[in-house]
Amino acid sequence: MQKLGVIIDKFFVDKSNIINDFNKLIGKDGSNNVCITKPRRFGKTSIAAMLTTYYSIGIDSQEIFDKLKVSKGKSSDETEKKKEIEQYRKFQGKYHTLYFDFSSELYKYNSLNALLDSINDILKDDIKYIYPNINVLNNDKNDNLIYNLRNLHRKTKDFIIIIDEWDSVIFNNRFSPDDKVKYIGFLKSLIKDKSYLAFAYMTGITPIAKEFSQSTLNCFTEYSMLDDDKYYQYFGFTEQEVRDLCEKNKKINKNNKIEYKDLENWYNGYKAYNGEKIFNPWSVYHALANDKIKNYWNGTGRFDELVNIINFNILGVKDDILELIKGNKIKLKLKGFGAENNLNTELYSKMVTFGFLTYYDGKISIPNKELEEKFVKVLRKYKDLKYYYNMINNSEEMLKMTLKKNPEEICKILKNSHMEKIKPRDKMDHGNLKRVFEFAYFNARINYIVDEEVGKGKGIADFIFYPKDKNEAVIIIELKVNGSAKKALKQIHLKEYYHDLKNDGYKGNILLLGINLNTKNISYSCIIEERDNKLEKISVNEYPESENEKKIDQPNSKNKRKTDQESDGIYKRLRSATKRKKND
Known part of the structure; x- marks a missing residue:
């Protein structure tokens, strides 16, 4: 988080009230650790950077946050709002904040031990720099990250731990299956029942329950795309936020071509638990910045990701995907991610979690035009579905010939499609x-x-x-x-x-x-x-x-x-x- 850059940015959306929510969890036994999983480019890392900036002892953040919503409190109750403002002052810049980005430079490490040793070495360097006169480090057999944190805590303040992209290790092929199991054990040892911990925030794409039994890492309260009634408004843009951005953009750029309805058609479609519209923030930002509506999802990950997720060998999936591409909704009961025994519901839960589908009112659907294009491209990859891809590609010509009232060309297009x-x-x-x-x-x-x-x-x-x-x-x-x-x-x-x-x-x-x-x-x-x-x-x-x-x-x-x-x-x-x- 650049110190003032986030405020200067003309498309900045203030999500700082999440700090008011998290401040209420600090020091609260049994519920002070939160894991929030959302699709790529939904603002998870921005929230992590904001929390690190706010809580860290080493950062003077008052100039930043006094201009944001968090400093004013969020409650409609005046007594509660006063308490929020007091907590805002009380907790700002008061904690050693450890920020772990588990997606960063994983290519350097061939094992989990090598990764954790590197993190421990960085921690020791920081301790020596900040506390040159305090002897908390021991070069014996207990020299590891958790041991050193415990020793440091005896002479300093509580810690806040921010873990970004927790599931990167799980998805990275450089790490063995045993390493991945040990990694979950490491996270549990780092967080669970630790006296040095005031609060932990962990984020990623995949819910913990999907990869491992929830009981394995039960020290977090989890919120995902399938189950989030508390923090959903902080990830992605709400309808009002997008409307405000459009109005702001009109004042800044008199020649802008982007209208709210364009953004709604292309990047809207995600639904909160209460039906509130959620927009893809990455795409909205780039559409406004470039003054151009197009598919920006490709910048959030590899196209093959969707191809690999969809399993057309599961009975009924092929027909379901074709129905979804046509804009239809499919009635389906999805429970918490990982709780299903049915292959279809497990697949669709995963697709909702990754942001390829949205789920509301007991129905799954493709959220918007941007994702629809990705699904159409998937058809091209399969021989027995390429026909539909070609039909869709020819559909603009079909409509054009219809509006031109040209029945001969319409018959030709239909016959070619039919024969194929x-x-x-x-x-x-x-x-x-x-x-x-x-x-x-x-x-x-x-x-x-x-x-x-x-x-x-x-x-x-x-x-x-x-x-x-x-x-x-x-x-x-x-x-x-x-x-x-x-x-x-x-x-x-x-x-x-x-x-x-x-x-x-x-x-x-x-x-x-x-x-x-x-x-x-x-x-x-x-x-x-x-x-x-x-x-x-x-x-x-x-x-x-x-x-x-x-x-x-x-x-x-x-x-x-x-x-x-x-x-x-x-x-x-x-x-x-x-x-x-x-x-x-």
Whole structure:
């Protein structure tokens, strides 16, 4: 933590009230040690640096913290607030603070003993420098870190211990399995029931319970992405903090292009236990600093990390991941990390902990556009899933051809996708065709709310694309298998799927798409009809043009016919009964 740099930074967010919370734990037997695990770049190390700066005897931090929230107290109760302010003064700069960064320069060490010996040597050098006239060091067989701390404590003050990236040793292949077990033993010996310890804060990505039995290291109260009702607001940015940053950025940078809605779409999506929105702070910061919305997650770790976590060999995982990529939520009961026996729940718990998924109200989902892109890239790594990756990549072109009312190009894109994935013996019914379309129009969700199997008018439409900008076109799609594109279009009219769009505030035109798949020769036909928001016809484009049938009924025609049994019977039964809500 640079002494004043953190305050000068134009995108600084004050998280110092966590000190008020931690001050209440100092000297409190049995609950004065906290382990908080969050994904990379969620502010864990910044909090660790802030705590070190505040508590350390050797740092005059009054100039820093007197400008921050911690100095004013946080409680709404005046008596409690007064106590917080008193504690702020009482504990500031009063402790020997030991900061351990277990992710730093691990490449230098081939064993745990070598790492701990190095830490002990640094401690001894510090002791000699700070207390040149105090003899607390012994060069005998008991020369180790914990022994020297115990000796030092006899002649000095209590310690505060800050452990950053505790799980780096666990994930590093340089250390043997025996070393990793010994490492947990070292942490327990360093922290548990030590008279020299006033308070300990430990952080990392993985909860202790995931790697080892909680009883092995039961001297910490743990808080993770799955279970944190106390400190969640200090890790990541809250919605109000991001809104404040946007307003601040507008004043500093008059030419800025970043709006709150852009940050919300790309970096929001994490949920606290109470549903409060949490943003990825690393990405928000870089988007504002660079004045550019893009994927900044790649700077937080290797792409292979997600590939290695997802186990497609577990039954149902492949279908779950595809559903999540489409923006759907999956109902699942996740307990504390490590408490599950089910392979699926264990996998999804790990993905929530690493920040790849979010969990709220009993459902898992991909948090935002940034993470969605990473999941899409995972598909490319697997031969049987690469089809979906290619479909998603082509989806912008699919939407473009739709808006250009080009049925021929739409049919070509569909046929190419179909031939790549569907084998001659594969069953291709209405449900499977609908799944193709979910990925064919994947990127439409950027600018549209895509509803599937939506009840509208007198029936249930396959797809309705509601534009987020209500001045743009609404797109309604009806599918047929071994029928005709015109029959699909006719069903849109007979069922009046466009009913009440104008009253719902949509001011743009309406594009009606009827699409048919002929399974005998694997060919597609498409008809696109454009109408204004008063339902007056503007144009009709059809491919192939040889698909001749009777004139399609107009919305106000007196000659409406009952829908044929094929349209309203067989295919209706094939459809999913699931209905998605617009704002789900």
